[in-house]
Amino acid sequence: MQNDIQEVLISEEELSTKIKELGAQLSREYEGKNPLVICVLKGAFIFMADLVKTITVPLEIDFMAVSSYGASTKSSGVVKIVKDLDVSVEGRDVLIVEDIIDSGLTLSYLIELLQNRNAKSTKVVTLFDKPTGRTVDLKADYTGFTIPDAFIVGYGLDYAEHYRNLPYIGILKPEVYSN
Numbered sequence: 001m002q003n004d005i006q007e008v009l010i011s012e013e014e015l016s017t018k019i020k021e022l023g024a025q026l027s028r029e030y031e032g033k034n035p036l037v038i039c040v041l042k043g044a045f046i047f048m049a050d051l052v053k054t055i056t057v058p059l060e061i062d063f064m065a066v067s068s069y070g071a072s073t074k075s076s077g078v079v080k081i082v083k084d085l086d087v088s089v090e091g092r093d094v095l096i097v098e099d100i101i102d103s104g105l106t107l108s109y110l111i112e113l114l115q116n117r118n119a120k121s122t123k124v125v126t127l128f129d130k131p132t133g134r135t136v137d138l139k140a141d142y143t144g145f146t147i148p149d150a151f152i153v154g155y156g157l158d159y160a161e162h163y164r165n166l167p168y169i170g171i172l173k174p175e176v177y178s179n
C-alpha cells in the first residue's frame with residue numbers, strides 16, 4: 001500500500017492540529033445551539049470521528065452515504081444516495097461534514113436536498129478543498145486545507161475503495177490509476 005504513494009502531502013500531526021482548530025471555531029459558531037452534524041460517508045468517517053471530539057457544544061449526529069466516483073479519479077457526475085438520513089432535518093441547524101470538495105457536485109446536490117427538506121441553516125465543513133477540480137460554483141463555510149490538483153488518498157479517502165486506512169494524506173502515483 002505504502003509503495004503506491006508518491007508523496008506524503010499532509011502528516012498525521014498536521015491533520016490533528018488543524019482539526020482541533022476547526023473544532024474550536026465550530027464550538028464558537030454553534031454556541032447555544034444543538035446542531036445536527038451529518039457525516040457524508042464513506043470518505044468523511046475518520047474526519048467526523050476526530051472532529052466531533054473537539055466540538056464542545058451539545059450536538060446530534062447522523063450519516064448519509066453518497067457516491068459518485070466508484071473506481072475512478074473523475075466524478076461520474078451522478079450523485080447516488082446509498083444511505084439516507086435516519087432523522088428529519090426540518091428546523092435544524094445542520095452542519096455537513098465532508099472530507100473533500102473537488103468538482104463540488106456532491107455538496108451542491110446535498111445542500112439543495114437539505115434545504116428542500118427545510119433545514120433551518122445548512123453549513124459545510126470540509127477537511128480538503130481542491131479548487132482546481134470545481135465544475136460548479138461552491139465554497140465551504142469552514143475548510144481545513146486547500147490542496148493541489150492531485151488525487152489524494154488516506155484518512156478516509158479512497159481510490160477504488162483502497163487506502164482509506166492510511167493515517168496520513170498521500171498523493172497516489174499516477175501509474176496506480178492510469179493502468
Ligand SMILES: O=P(O)(O)OC[C@H]1O[C@H](OP(=O)(O)OP(=O)(O)O)[C@H](O)[C@@H]1O
Binds near residue numbers: 106
Ligand atoms: O466534489 P466532488 O467532485 O463531488 O467530490 C467529493 C466527493 O467525492 C468523494 O466521494 P465518493 O463518491 O468517492 O464516495 P466515498 O466517500 O464513498 O469514497 C468524496 O468523499 C466526496 O464526498
Ligand code: HPA
Binds near residue numbers: 100150151
Ligand atoms: O482527490 C480525491 N481523492 C479521493 N477521493 C476524491 N473524491 C474527489 N476527489 C478525491
Ligand SMILES: [Mg+2]
Binds near residue numbers: 070157
Ligand atoms: Mg471515494
